[in-house]
Amino acid sequence: MSALRMPRVATVQFKSFRTKGWGRIAFLVVTSVLMLVPMYLLIVSAFKSQQDILQHPFSLAPDQLTTEYLRKAATNPDFNILKGYAVTILFVVSVNVLSVALAGPVSYVIARRSERRYRMLLLLFVAGTFIPSQVLVIPVVYTLKFLGLMGTIPGFVLFETTLTLPFSIFLYAGYIMTIPASLDEAAAVDGAGKHRVFWSIVFPLMKPAVVTMVILNTFSVWNDFVNPQIILGPGSGLYTVTTGVYAAVSQYSTDYTVVFPTLLLAVAPLLVVFVLLQRHVISGLTAGATKG
Amino acid sequence: MRARLTTLSMVGPALVLFVVMLVVPVCLSLYLSLTDWDGYSANPAFVGLKNYVNLTHSAEAIRAGWVTLLIAAVGTVLLSVFGLGFALLVNGASRLNAFFRIVLFYPHVLSALVVGFLWSAVLGTSGVVNGWLTSKGAEVLPFLSDPKWALASLIAVLVWAGFGVNVVLYLAGLQTVSKDLLEAARIDGASKRQTFFNVTLPALAPVVTVNLVLSLVTLLKTYDLVVSLTGGGPAGSTQTAAYLILWDSFHNNALGFGSAQSVVLMVITAGLALTVARLRARADRGVQA
Numbered sequence: 054m055s056a057l058r059m060p061r062v063a064t065v066q067f068k069s070f071r072t073k074g075w076g077r078i079a080f081l082v083v084t085s086v087l088m089l090v091p092m093y094l095l096i097v098s099a100f101k102s103q104q105d106i107l108q109h110p111f112s113l114a115p116d117q118l119t120t121e122y123l124r125k126a127a128t129n130p131d132f133n134i135l136k137g138y139a140v141t142i143l144f145v146v147s148v149n150v151l152s153v154a155l156a157g158p159v160s161y162v163i164a165r166r167s168e169r170r171y172r173m174l175l176l177l178f179v180a181g182t183f184i185p186s187q188v189l190v191i192p193v194v195y196t197l198k199f200l201g202l203m204g205t206i207p208g209f210v211l212f213e214t215t216l217t218l219p220f221s222i223f224l225y226a227g228y229i230m231t232i233p234a235s236l237d238e239a240a241a242v243d244g245a246g247k248h249r250v251f252w253s254i255v256f257p258l259m260k261p262a263v264v265t266m267v268i269l270n271t272f273s274v275w276n277d278f279v280n281p282q283i284i285l286g287p288g289s290g291l292y293t294v295t296t297g298v299y300a301a302v303s304q305y306s307t308d309y310t311v312v313f314p315t316l317l318l319a320v321a322p323l324l325v326v327f328v329l330l331q332r333h334v335i336s337g338l339t340a341g342a343t344k345g
Numbered sequence: 346m347r348a349r350l351t352t353l354s355m356v357g358p359a360l361v362l363f364v365v366m367l368v369v370p371v372c373l374s375l376y377l378s379l380t381d382w383d384g385y386s387a388n389p390a391f392v393g394l395k396n397y398v399n400l401t402h403s404a405e406a407i408r409a410g411w412v413t414l415l416i417a418a419v420g421t422v423l424l425s426v427f428g429l430g431f432a433l434l435v436n437g438a439s440r441l442n443a444f445f446r447i448v449l450f451y452p453h454v455l456s457a458l459v460v461g462f463l464w465s466a467v468l469g470t471s472g473v474v475n476g477w478l479t480s481k482g483a484e485v486l487p488f489l490s491d492p493k494w495a496l497a498s499l500i501a502v503l504v505w506a507g508f509g510v511n512v513v514l515y516l517a518g519l520q521t522v523s524k525d526l527l528e529a530a531r532i533d534g535a536s537k538r539q540t541f542f543n544v545t546l547p548a549l550a551p552v553v554t555v556n557l558v559l560s561l562v563t564l565l566k567t568y569d570l571v572v573s574l575t576g577g578g579p580a581g582s583t584q585t586a587a588y589l590i591l592w593d594s595f596h597n598n599a600l601g602f603g604s605a606q607s608v609v610l611m612v613i614t615a616g617l618a619l620t621v622a623r624l625r626a627r628a629d630r631g632v633q634a
Binding site: 098 | 348351352354355356358359360362363365366367368369370371373374377431434435441445446447448449450451452453454455456457458459462463464466467469471473474476477479480505510513514517559563565566568569572573587590591594595600603604607610611614615618619
């Protein structure tokens with residue numbers, strides 16, 4: 054489907070559109086510097102004193118650098134970043150597993166059945182992509198309270214999983230339609246049940262679509278702020294990386310020896326993933342952007 | 346019978362979750378928007394369309410609406426101009442281009458909350474830039490402390506963080522421009538400028554539309570960055586619709602009024618998103634043709 058095809062990054066050259074020569078390179082170098090300056094400041098300032106940050110923000114004198122503040126941020130009593138990582142990774146894994154476990158089978162049914170009601174079902178799910186989650190979370194608070202799940206891990210994971218369903222089902226159903234049905238029919242003749250056919254025959258072939266969704270879900274759960282802030286709230290004592298950053302940074306927003314090291318610790322894991330898997334991450338996140 | 350049960354076991358779990366966590370809450374929002382509920386009282390009174398009428402009189406809500414529209418409109422234009430401009434500059438298979446694409450894209454990986462805190466540490470009154478200016482004996486610049494500057498800073502940071510996605514989308518679009526046409530234009534002696542306006546841009550039209558509407562839909566929901574960059578200030582001048590909705594719902598305990606605002610925002614975003622879906626379907630057909 055288009056969502057999978059669109060983000061593929063350019064490999065074909067259009068000579069006529071390349072502003073040739075050094076002008077183009079120079080312009081791009083200047084832009085790159087502008088793009089990277091905040092990241093440079095973030096990294097360098099995490100190792101400097103307040104006075105040094107404000108007076109010589111760009112300087113990089115090795116004898117002035119210290120890991121003291123970074124260590125302090127890692128053991129901040131307001132927000133234990135290691136626990137924050139653990140909690141967030143738990144959420145990321147649970148949402149990814151639950152999302153594929155729920156969206157996979159339903160997408161399979163939608164892709165293989167031609168009855169009208171399954172097309173309506175797909176439309177219903179896809180309509181969910183149009184609801185902004187920042188606004189949806191307000192009534193969800195009361196649904197979760199009714200179910201006794203407000204402020205709990207299952208409540209949060211279930212809501213976060215729901216948010217992944219519309220686009221997953223859209224993507225998976227479209228992808229399964231490109232897998233020949235003769236494959237699963239052959240397996241069915243051999244006596245395998247529907248669940249088995251899906252998980253052992255179709256699912257392994259859906260890998261590209263699943264990878265896209267896992268990347269997208271991983272980044273959106275890791276970076277989500279509103280939903281954990283409201284559903285888990287400060288009362289639960291459960292901080293994700295982002296709600297923890299909010300708790301730790303908003304109080305001391307001008308003590309940069311707290312701000313920069315905390316922010317650096319918060320973004321470091323995702324930046325490492327991005328550097329390692331850049332092409333996958335770029336296409337996954339761009340596919341997500343097109344869901345609107 | 347067994348086949349039906351199997352189908353049900355495949356469809357059921359996802360459908361139940363979707364209904365409980367999305368369909369029911371959306372309906373609840375619609376209902377609450379017609380009440381004066383404060384979030385805890387047992388018997389919210391039904392007030393009809395009063396919340397919607399109040400919405401048209403609320404100076405705060407109207408300002409948040411305009412701020413949101415301004416961010417969405419200006420941001421969308423900038424995202425598309427930067428997106429297409431840089432896509433043309435980094436289009437090509439060289440390693441250097443690959444590097445530039447990564448540099449342009451990377452802020453999108455960071456959470457908007459972190460991006461906001463980072464930029465507020467850079468641009469704040471006692472931030473890095475102003476600290477540096479002060480140490481050089483220069484005047485402090487009100488990046489985040491003057492209403493107009495704050496709004497401009499907010500838009501600038503949104504563009505900084507987001508245009509990498511537009512670059513990637515336009516790059517994908519550029520691959521669909523007919524090479525034969527480009528070659529023909531070159532042989533006929535068309536200038537680069539003529540080729541761009543007469544061949545490339547018309548071929549990109551569907552991609553441009555998709556980019557515009559997608560950016561618009563995303564920007565209409567701006568929330569996290571407002572929290573961390575400006576906190577909605579100074580004096581409420583950078584409060585967006587989503588920010589005000591959450592504020593009214595949870596801090597002001599005006600759930601009914603907040604819900605009415607949510608419904609309006611949902612209708613606007615859904616309308617735009619539907620437009621995207623339709624346009625994209627048309628664009629896909631255009632690509633195949």
